[in-house]
Amino acid sequence: NAMLSWQRTAYHFQPEHNWMNDPNGPLFHKGWYHLFYQYNPDSAVWGTITWGHAVSKDLIHWLYLPFAMVPDHWYDIKGVWTGSATILPDGQIVMLYTGDTYDVVQVQCLAYPANLSDPLLLDWVKYSGNPVLVPPPGIGPKDFRDPTTAWLSPDGDKWRITIGSKLNKTGISLVYETVDFKTYDMLDGYMHAVPGTGMWECVDFYPVSIKEVNGLDTSVNGPSVKHVLKASLDDDKNDYYALGVYDPIENKWIPDDPELDVGIGLRYDYGKFYASKTFYDQNKQRRILWGWIRETDSEDDDILKGWASVQSIPRTVVFDQKTGSNILQWPVSEVEELRSESVEFGNVKLGPGSIFPLKVDTPSQLDIVASFEIDEDAFEGTVEVDADASYSCPTSGGAANRGKLGPFGVIVLGDKTLSEGTPIYFYITKGANGKAETHFCADELRSSLAPDVEKVVYGSKVPVLDGEKYSLRSLVDHSIVESFAQGGRTVITSRVYPTKAVDGAARVYLFNNATKVSVTASVKMWNMGTADIRTFPLNEL
Numbered sequence: 193n194a195m196l197s198w199q200r201t202a203y204h205f206q207p208e209h210n211w212m213n214d215p216n217g218p219l220f221h222k223g224w225y226h227l228f229y230q231y232n233p234d235s236a237v238w239g240t241i242t243w244g245h246a247v248s249k250d251l252i253h254w255l256y257l258p259f260a261m262v263p264d265h266w267y268d269i270k271g272v273w274t275g276s277a278t279i280l281p282d283g284q285i286v287m288l289y290t291g292d293t294y295d296v297v298q299v300q301c302l303a304y305p306a307n308l309s310d311p312l313l314l315d316w317v318k319y320s321g322n323p324v325l326v327p328p329p330g331i332g333p334k335d336f337r338d339p340t341t342a343w344l345s346p347d348g349d350k351w352r353i354t355i356g357s358k359l360n361k362t363g364i365s366l367v368y369e370t371v372d373f374k375t376y377d378m379l380d381g382y383m384h385a386v387p388g389t390g391m392w393e394c395v396d397f398y399p400v401s402i403k404e405v406n407g408l409d410t411s412v413n414g415p416s417v418k419h420v421l422k423a424s425l426d427d428d429k430n431d432y433y434a435l436g437v438y439d440p441i442e443n444k445w446i447p448d449d450p451e452l453d454v455g456i457g458l459r460y461d462y463g464k465f466y467a468s469k470t471f472y473d474q475n476k477q478r479r480i481l482w483g484w485i486r487e488t489d490s491e492d493d494d495i496l497k498g499w500a501s502v503q504s505i506p507r508t509v510v511f512d513q514k515t516g517s518n519i520l521q522w523p524v525s526e527v528e529e530l531r532s533e534s535v536e537f538g539n540v541k542l543g544p545g546s547i548f549p550l551k552v553d554t555p556s557q558l559d560i561v562a563s564f565e566i567d568e569d570a571f572e573g574t575v576e577v578d579a580d581a582s583y584s585c586p587t588s589g590g591a592a593n594r595g596k597l598g599p600f601g602v603i604v605l606g607d608k609t610l611s612e613g614t615p616i617y618f619y620i621t622k623g624a625n626g627k628a629e630t631h632f633c634a635d636e637l638r639s640s641l642a643p644d645v646e647k648v649v650y651g652s653k654v655p656v657l658d659g660e661k662y663s664l665r666s667l668v669d670h671s672i673v674e675s676f677a678q679g680g681r682t683v684i685t686s687r688v689y690p691t692k693a694v695d696g697a698a699r700v701y702l703f704n705n706a707t708k709v710s711v712t713a714s715v716k717m718w719n720m721g722t723a724d725i726r727t728f729p730l731n732e733l
């Protein structure tokens with residue numbers, strides 16, 4: 193199978209070889225975006241982790257740099273684990289990360305660039321007094337990891353960080369205060385705790401403006417600000433967030449809606465997306481989110497391919513001023529640099545049970561924007577008494593399961609006969625009370641003829657407001673499909689491994705598999721180029 197080479201992505205960040213997991217310490221410095229990442233130099237499976245390092249001018253084209261940090265001290269010899277960067281007002285850069293010690297205790301460590309005037313930040317110094325934090329009394333030695341970016345305390349004279357942990361089955365976030373990043377005081381209590389959510393990995397905590405569309409630096413707070421608290425749940429390997437308000441005096445974060453608290457409510461992504469991290473991009477005044485997207489094929493195939501995992505296309509994050517109850521995620525605009533020829537299909541009428549092939553040149557590298565309007569009369573007149581109130585994408589049986597008002601959407605990475613294909617679609621349910629709910633799903637059940645890859649249906653509800661069309665955007669890149677509904681209210685990332693619908697043999701379709709309603713679709717698709725991601729020739733420095 194030629195090393196499964198067609199699965200390699202063309203414009204997602206991934207190392208040349210071997211295993212990658214969490215994004216670490218993203219930052220912008222002297223004209224370059226820096227991405228560090230959990231990396232195993234020895235194989236395509238997780239192991240003793242080193243910090244890989246790459247830089248980019250535009251978040252799309254990347255140069256691999258030498259490792260930033262390797263496991264070489266007693267306090268990180270079992271792995272240089274996840275961490276975050278803080279840029280201080282005077283321009284200094286502070287990196288805090290978790291070390292896995294020789295006796296398997298999780299400790300926090302400090303590192304900084306040897307030479308701030310180097311735009312590439314090639315050399316990193318580990319502080320001689322490391323570790324700077326060890327697990328506090330009552331916290332397990334293996335439940336103390338992934339420090340956040342620091343924010344300023346209310347007086348502006350101290351820095352605060354939060355670190356995820358757990359007590360029995362309650363996920364918690366501990367907060368520490370420091371002046372110099374070398375010595376710390378733990379604040380009383382927790383910033384937040386949610387029973388039943390287990391260990392909180394890779395906590396993220398940041399402000400979003402409820403009035404402006406620009407991003408906010410991590411220390412900003414005030415009346416027109418809400419705070420996002422995110423935890424990566426070790427128990428189910430998904431990233432959950434909630435919107436709330438941070439009281440810096442009490443050092444408490446209170447969720448806007450306790451029923452949508454961290455770990456029991458909203459997810460960043462209803463597919464594969466984990467251990468994510470944001471940073472404030474002072475270059476373009478925006479907050480950018482990165483996430484680790486693992487493979488869902490077998491470990492044997494990963495070893496055969498010689499690589500595993502990609503990073504998501506970086507996404508801007510803003511508060512959704514229309515719903516007021518979620519964030520919006522959207523691919524950074526730079527990804528549009530990769531767009532070349534486009535094709536457009538306007539007003540395609542899709543009767544119940546129809547399918548419409550779309551012709552494109554590079555079907556495995558696409559940026560698809562589609563919107564759908566449903567036939568109002570049929571919609572108004574339709575009531576589903578059994579009310580699919582319990583409909584949920586994961587248990588629905590996928591796009592083959594027909595309802596009166598759905599599914600309709602696109603099929604990507606399909607072959608000529610649709611023996612393979614991944615439908616990305618909307619499914620509307622309407623109860624006897626006339627109340628409609630829209631679900632956004634990605635169906636992998638027929639995504640691959642290969643037997644040993646995960647094939648599930650992903651998805652969740654998506655708010656669709658009065659007057660809005662049903663709209664989606666999908667970035668297709670060989671073995672990954674990242675899909676955004678309603679401007680980024682609900683997001684689904686799928687890894688799929690077609691065996692026939694590969695490269696130029698793949699096809700794209702519009703479909704409407706509803707039994708009752710007709711749909712009018714408009715779609716625009718761009719061929720996506722291949723990003724330049726390569727080793728930086730250091731001798732050219």
Ligand code: DQQ
Nearest residue numbers: 230241273274337393467
């Ligand atoms: N990955 C790192 C940890 C983190 C986990 C180790 C999340 O620091 O908790 O590779 O994927």
